[in-house]
Amino acid sequence: MTATPSTDMSDLAIASRAVLQPIGQIAESVGIPEAALEAYGRYKAKVDPGLLESRGAKPGKVVLVSGISPTPAGEGKSTMVVGLGDALSATGTNTMIALREPSLGPIFGMKGGATGGGFSQVLPMDEINMHFTGDFHAITSANNLLMAILDNHLHQGNILGIDPRRITFKRVLDMNDRALRNIVIGLGGPSEGVPRETGFEITVASEVMAVFCLATGLEDLRSRLGRMTIGYTYEKSPVTVDDLGAAGAMTMLLKEAIKPNLVQTMAGTPAFIHGGPFANIAHGCNSAIATNTARSLADVVVTEAGFGADLGAEKFMDIKARYAGCDPDVVVLVATIRALKMHGGVAKDGLKEENADAVAAGIANLARHASNIKKFGVQPVIGINKFATDTAAELAVVTQWAASNGIECEIADVWGQGGAGAGELAAAVLRAIEEPNNFAPLYELDQPVEDKILTVVREIYGGVGVEYSSAAKRMLEQIHANGWDGLPVCMAKTQYSFSDDPKLLGAPEGFTLQVRELIPKTGAGFIVAITGAIMTMPGLPKLPAAMHMDVDEHGNAVGLS
Structure with missing residues (x-):
């Protein structure tokens, strides 16, 4: 398609005009045999990596798309991933795309869908944004099966001596619902379970999701699920999923979901969309299996990490690349003039007016992100998403x-x-891929947790120090005592600022980061450091996006963006 859409035309309207190829043709174009393809309708399928031929010692190169610190003006990283992937394909480069699956919470809340925009979309966009192949439902079920087994264990005598006050796992739901953040369960008498305070998290914040996206195969998935810490005994010893005996059944629920989902862009570029961990509370990248399966099929894989490079890209390089061996060959930093003007001090309602001085002031944010990428030994390429x-x-x-x-x-x-x-x-990216790459993570795993956190704060955020709450200090003692020091750190902070204050735009310096909580995710394999007001169960805005959605008389989605 080459026609230019009207700027008042919705993404759904543009997507509805696309002519899709049968998914079998898309699979064939990238060398996926029919035996490895499990169709879900005409235009989407799961792929069994175990039935693919190996590329040997030359997997495809990785183009990581990240961006500047996001603003309400929007940056369009997913749109850039799709457009860049299509542009690389147009050069004759064997290219695949790997993206996260959208969460229903943001779709019906404020953010909307996550399949790109305009003529840079992955399709079928309405199906991908809602239910898709059922992966999120499987992850929700596996998480909640674990919690049912846990509460049943308490009810049936609590042989493990689990302290109900120190259970760290929660039930999940793939929806924004603030009313479920804090609840009491087990009320109604002795036959209804053991009363305790708990709550819900959104599915994408579950450690099951993080495990799902970092596992390198079914065996690794089973092992990681078993290692998850779900709480502590009265003696403050950690209790794992394996202690409860639940990992096998959870793996069974996930055995089909763990296979990557194949779809296509509007231009016919093959795309895997698989997994979707929060970029705050987790590492914010699509599954390792999808990325590496794509690398086994294509010469170049374009993928994305959530939010700005201080969150998504840092976690991709310090967490995902360590576990999955998918080191980035080049990082594309997405910026928009609108967002740079906001970082330069312009309010959202003034963004349409020309203001080159504000752009110049906002470049401080872009400059720090570019400098940070270089600290990993990777060359950045800036892509300006034009409005x-x-x-x-x-x-x-x-x-x-x-x-x-x-x-x-x-x-x-x-x-x-x-x-x-x-x-x-695309030409700039292809040039950068051929440049020497000296990729290395920012810190060594044998450093103490406090040193890793301080390294990220100083080297990536521009801060000078870290202050821990009393609860975080107590957890540090448990981390040392339980031998969890060797895990990487996953910083949970606002996406809007390098600091933990979302109002500090641009490139703030000299601040002290406040860590209020530390959560060992022993199955996923990282320590979450929670700062600021990060929540694991979002709420809906005053006017949710869901209020504008419907279906027409033919059953087609309306109002999805």
Whole structure:
């Protein structure tokens, strides 16, 4: 497709006009044999990695798409991933895309869907955004089966001596529902279970989701599930899923879900969409299995990490790449003129007015992200996601800054033109891939947890120190006592700022990060450091996006964006 859509045309309207290829043709185009394909209708399928031929010692290269600190103006990383993937395919490069699955919480809440936008979308967008192949339902069921077994264990005599006050796992639901954050269960008498305080988290915040996305295969999935810590005994000893004997049944619920989901872009580029952990409370990347399966099929894999590079990209390189062996060969930093103006001090209602000075002020945020990527030994490439309101003077501020700092920077109109609007960016990425790569994680695993956290705060965020709450200090003692020091850290903080204060835009410096809680995720294999007001069960806004959604007389989705 080459026609330029009207800017008032919805993503769903554009997607509905696309002509999709049968999923078997998409699979064939990337070398997936029919025996490995399990169709879910005409346009989506699961792929069994065990039935694919190996590429041997030369897996495909990884293009990681990240971005500047997000703002309410939007950056469009997923749209850029799709447009860049299509542009790379157009050069004749054997390319695949790997993205996270959307969560129903943001879809019906404030954010909307997560399949790209305009002419840079993965399809069928309505099916991907809702239910898809049932992976999230399977993860929800596995999590809640564990909790049912746990509460039954308490009811049946509690042989393990689990302290109900120190249970750290919660039930989950893939929906924003603040009313479930804090609840009491087991009321109604002796036959109704053991009363205790608990709550719900959204499915994407579950450690089961994080395990699902870091597991390298079914055996590793089973092992990681068994290692998850679900609480502590009265003697404060950790209790695992294996102690309860629940890992086998949980794995059985996930054995089909763990297979990557194959779909296509509007231009026909093959795409895996699989898994979807929170980029705050977890590592915010699609599954390791999907990424590495794509690398076994394609020469270049374009993937994404959630939120800005201080969160998603840092976790991709310090957590996912360690466990999955999918080191990035190049990092694309997505920026928009609108977001740079907000970081430069412009309010959202003033973004349509030209303001090159504000763009120049906001570049401090982009500059720090670019500098941070270089600390991992990877060369950044800047992709400016072009909006209709961008002016030549504003765009020149960014391109000239990049040129003066020796950073490749290209303007891409992926929303309006799809891959055709990202040709120059694709060329820059292909050049960067051929450059020497000295990738290395930011810290060593044998460093104490406190040192790892301090390293991230100083090197990535620009802070000077860390202050721990009394609860976090007590957990540090347990981490040391239980031998969990060797795990990487997963920083849970606001996406809007380098600091833990969402109002500090741009590139703040000299602050002290407040860590209020530490949560060992022993199955996923990282320590979560919770800062600020991060919540694991979001609430709906005053006017949820769901209020604008419906179906027409033919059963087609309406109002999904």
